[in-house]
Amino acid sequence: MNTLLMFYTMIYQHPRRRLLALITAMLVIVSADAAPRRMACLSETGESSARYWSEQAKNNRNFGNFAKANRFEQHAAHCEASEYGRKVVVTFDAEPSAADIQSADFQLYTICGLEGGDIVQAKITSNDETYTVSYYHNYHRMMRYFHIDRDSLTAGFVDQRDFQCRFESYDLSDKLL
Numbered sequence: 001m002n003t004l005l006m007f008y009t010m011i012y013q014h015p016r017r018r019l020l021a022l023i024t025a026m027l028v029i030v031s032a033d034a035a036p037r038r039m040a041c042l043s044e045t046g047e048s049s050a051r052y053w054s055e056q057a058k059n060n061r062n063f064g065n066f067a068k069a070n071r072f073e074q075h076a077a078h079c080e081a082s083e084y085g086r087k088v089v090v091t092f093d094a095e096p097s098a099a100d101i102q103s104a105d106f107q108l109y110t111i112c113g114l115e116g117g118d119i120v121q122a123k124i125t126s127n128d129e130t131y132t133v134s135y136y137h138n139y140h141r142m143m144r145y146f147h148i149d150r151d152s153l154t155a156g157f158v159d160q161r162d163f164q165c166r167f168e169s170y171d172l173s174d175k176l177l
Contacts, residue, residue: 038091039131039148041155041163046082046112053079053111075111082112088146088155088163090133092124101125106135106146126150 057072079085092104106122109115122135131148148155148165155163 036091036093038089038168039153039165040168041088041090041148041153041165042084043086043163044084046079046084049082049085049112050076050079052085075114078114079112084109085112086110086163087113088165090122090124090131090146090148104133106133 053072053076057069057076060066060072061069087107087109089107089109090104092102094102101123102125104122104124106120107117108120109117120135122133124131124133126132129150131150133146133148135144135146136142137144144157146155146157147161149161152161153165154161155165
């Protein structure tokens with residue numbers, strides 16, 4: 001009986017382990033390819049934004065607008081310790097092709113992350129040179145377009161390219177928060 005059990009283990013268990021390893025590898029590859037992608041784009045540094053807000057505070061104080069000047073000084077203080085002045089995060093399901101228009105989540109953080117971050121539904125398209133993210137801006141009541149150059153990953157609105165982008169790892173549990 002022990003010999004029969006040993007024979008069974010040699011023939012059937014090892015191929016099952018190999019098959020299990022193969023199936024696991026295939027699932028990892030498929031899930032990695034199907035995982036959402038996130039691109040984060042940062043503009044100027046927090047220090048340069050702090051200088052900007054300090055100048056705005058000074059100008060408003062000179063014109064007698066003290067409440068606005070105080071608010072801008074708070075912005076400057078917040079920006080001094082920040083990594084960025086503005087940040088855009090675009091999350092989409094897969095690499096968009098030239099013929100594809102797919103849904104994306106768009107987030108814009110301003111004043112060094114003090115404001116914004118709301119997820120806005122957007123569309124992303126691409127061609128050989130750029131990704132284009134389009135979304136409706138409720139406050140301005142108009143469509144906005146954020147362009148990302150595919151080669152350099154520089155980005156911006158209209159023809160400005162004042163953001164530098166990078167792909168980030170993205171965990172599906174991030175969407176649950």
